[in-house]
Amino acid sequence: MAGKVKWVTDIEKSVLINNFEKRGWVQVTENEDWNFYWMSVQTIRNVFSVETGYRLSDDQIVNHFPNHYELTRKDLMVKNIKRYRKELEKEGSPLAEKDENGKYLYLDFVPVTYMLPADYNLFVEEFRKSPSSTWIMKPCGKAQGKGIFLINKLSQIKKWSRDSKTSSFVSQSTKEAYVISLYINNPLLIGGRKFDLRLYVLVSTYRPLRCYMYKLGFCRFCTVKYTPSTSELDNMFVHLTNVAIQKHGEDYNHIHGGKWTVNNLRLYLESTRGKEVTSKLFDEIHWIIVQSLKAVAVNASPSLTSSTANDRILKYNLINDTLNIAVPNGEIPDCKWNKSPPKEVLGNYEILYDEELAQGDGADRELRSRPGQSLGPKGGRSRDSGRTVLTTWK
Amino acid sequence: MLQEESDLSLVIAQIVQKLKGSSLYAQLERQAWASLQRPEIKLESLKEDIKEYFKISGWEKKLQNAVYSELSVFPSPSHPAAPPEHLKEPLVYMRKAQGSWEKRILKSLNSMCTELSIPLARKRPVGEQKELLNKWNEMGTDEPDLSLFRPVYAPKDFLEVLINLRNPNYENGDSLSFRTHLGLIQVPLKVKDIPELKEFFVELGLTTGQLGIDDSTQVPPELFENEHVRIGQKVLAEQDSAAAQQYIRQGSPTALRAELWALILNISSQPEDILYYEQLKTNVIQHDLLVDSLIYKDVKLTASNDDYYFVFEDYLYQVLLCFSRDTSVLGHFAYNSASPPKSYIRGKLGLEEYAVFYPPNASHLWKTLCWVQKITHGVIPFHGFSMYVAPLCFLYHEPSKLYQIFREMYVRFFFRLHSISSHPSGIVSLCLLFETLLQTYLPQLFYHLREIGAQPLRISFKWMVRAFSGYLATDQLLLLWDRILGYNSLEILAVLAAAVFAFRAVNLMEVTSLAAAEAVLADLSTLKVMPLLQIFLFATVT
Secondary structure: OOOOOEEEEOOOOHHHHHHHHHOOOEEOOOOOOOOEEEOOHHHHHHHHOOOOOOOOOOOOEEOOOOOOHHHHOHHHHHHHHHHHHHHHHHHOOHHHOEOOOOOEOOOOOOOOEEEEOOOHHHHHHHHHHOOOOOEEEEEOOOOOOOOOEEEOOHHHHHHHHHHHHHOOOOOOOOOOOEEEEEOOOOOOOEOOEOEEEEOOEEEEEOOOOEEEEEOOOEEEEOOOOOOOOHHHOOOHHHHOOOHHHHOOOOOOOOOOOOEEEHHHHHHHHHHHHOHHHHHHHHHHHHHHHHHHHHHOOOOOOOOOOOOOHHHHHHHHHHHHHHHHHHOHHHOOOOOOOOOOOOHHHHOOEEEEEEHHHHHHOOOOOOOOOOOOOOOOOOOOOOOOOOOOOOOOOO | OHHHHHHHHHHHHHHHHHHHOOHHHHHHHHHHHHHOOOOOOOOOOHHHHHHHHHHHHOHHHHHHHHHHHHHHOOOOOOOOOOOHHHHHOOOHHHHHHHHHHHHHHHHHHHHHHHHHOOOOEEEOOHHHHHHHHHOHHHHHHOOOOOOOOOOOOOHHHHHHHHHOOOOOOOOOOOOOOOOOOOOOOOOOOOOOOHHHHHHHOHHHOOOOOOOOOOOOOOOOOOOOHHHHHHHHHHHHHHOOHHHHHHHHHHOOOHHHHHHHHHHHOOOOOOHHHHHHHHHHHHHHHHEEEHHHHHHHHHHHHOHHHOOOOHHHHHHHHHHHHHHOOOHHHHOOOOOOOOOOOOEEEEOOOOOOOEEEOOOOOOHHHHHHHHHHHHHHOOOOOOOOHHHHOHHHHHOOOOHHHHHHHHHHHHHHOHHHHHOOOOOOOOHHHHHHHHHHHHHHHOHHHHHHHHHOOOOHHHHHHHHHHOOOOOOOOHHHHHHHHHHHHHHOOOHHHHHHHHHHHHHOHHHHHOOOOHHHHHHHOOOOOOOOHHHHHHHHHHHOOO
């Protein structure tokens, strides 16, 4: 009795509940003594807001870090990365090195972005430098592709300039704040279609940073062929890959939902482009993830709605592996745990970055030549541990 | 000795004859002329110098590859007086069966034509041609009404035909003995047994490194993988077809596969190849064929719903629509026809329907009819046909290259999977090989399945007809097709099918119906092909 983990959730999804029940955990309400609370985003906000002052006790775990929105809200994410880069520069870290044109060599992974309406004037200056470019407007607080549109003329966003001119005390309600970024109009296409990546990353501790990447991430394809032509800027089926948008397109196919596993992607890219370039790509993706996490302490809030049968299975297994890492051996959480979990419980997760291990090796962990070139032994392919480290850098 | 020599010189003469008509010959001639400018070519030793030049510049290698390619498809030696159809298929009853099967398909096609009042072929009006040209790259978005179309046949229809094949010269006798074949195929063809297979597939043995086994994450790459990749790169640098074919028996590294396959199939994208593809594309734009709707339907039903291949839907149309108009393909397996069927054609003369027989004087109409007859007499897509092309989209994304590779794969291998012949890689032999392996080495399983009305071939047939495409994970499928190319044989499909049954034998022994057996074998997507093959051939106690 004393040993069983007590769980609460305010999200009624079978992929969660089945996983709790199969471990023999006990469901309780939030007012009782609980060990594990899988919270919705709203609840997190309420529970950890400054006013409530709620503090977790030593035997309690939740599924989000309190300030997760620092990475999930688009404006905060951009702010954090910009701040992180400046900090590294001030410290004189080699990571913040720039080239002759002032571009960051290793940290240039966010396209030129401005906050609206706050940075409107800065944006206009940049826009005028290359007036034929396309920009993408995204509302800060929304997800699933809602409210996103493309522009290629200043007149299309006049609204934000009016606001910033008329009053300097415009309350920036989260509903109206947007970020505007330079649109990358030559994306990698497969079968002529645009796609994005949905990767699952688990952060178990922030200090030291320990994060895991789920091996079974996937790509989401647009149903319509990509064209950079300006006449199709309004056609969201061409430009946005979110399933929520694509689902309503005429061609959406419910059997496969327009997705590929990341392994498929890797196979395709290696076959058509070669191994070096593909490995470099994946290295860089992992690099971006780790750097973004370092810029802020976060966790993301993945959609738990399953669109296809395969999808349901994937998410069930994902939660299963997540729980195995977060609550090892099904024991009641103890905040004094700080060990790296043994490799057997990783399931389909791979170690993305383990600060402790990286530091323990003594090498200057921040120093790396370029993504893709190995400094030391490539990944841990030893016979005994079977542990694969995803990256060639530390 | 004399006989062998004359056989050899006959073969050489035939190959020379064949190559003389190829573009390679023209290129070599041009190169030879151009080389006269070079300082090292001296008049006194002209022949030797040019030969030396060819060697150094790589042209000799190209010639070698072309000869090797011809040898791969060269028919086995035969009686000099044998007519051409005998070379394609020596057994009369097989030829007859294939002939009547073709007639049946054609009849079915014709009646679909009549039922739906759609012509077999139709010239497109100019407006429609323009429209099609504009959406050439996204034909997948087209949603023609295909509800009335049905595939002309499905693999199981074809299986029924094969089951009823009989050799009229062969008397089995009524008494059952331990030699009696308990499977569905009842023709006596020679198939290999396991000892012979072990010899044939010797490179798949336990002591030889394989991709698909020895490149897994648990194995340090220094043991095999790195060296294998290095050798692969060398083979590609040398551009040696024969070496590539030998090399690929141990599997191809993903990054080298596209080039290796092209080398083995002797495909190099010459301008005339691209032109040829463009010509076919023009045919597609100008004429609409009934067969096109069947292709659309097949792609929509199979590839578009596949987890891996849906992305490439548009490429499939671009390849298959051209393929169905490629008359050079038919030269590879056409049998003599009986009198051609009558067909309806709507053409230049407006919408009037013509029941056309053979007006000897209307030469344009005659040509078109012959062309229609030829193509409809050839490759009629059956349900699942597009899956032959789909995996290739993982390797090639330039349409004319994709087309060439597919066409070569088809005329070397895939056509054997849906035509009736006695060839060791023909589907009849594969079925027999599969059943024999099962009956000989897993007798208990075979007998049990037979007893519950679940003849194993009924389940494995569709795997073999599609060369496992759509059943295996793509990376596994590509490793399997590596070996098809490496051994120049489809027998591995039958061996794999038997290995799958062996792998799931425990579960299969417990089922009590065909449906339950199908369920056990429904999902092959998690299988690792090479370990299965290796265990079945080399590690099972027989």
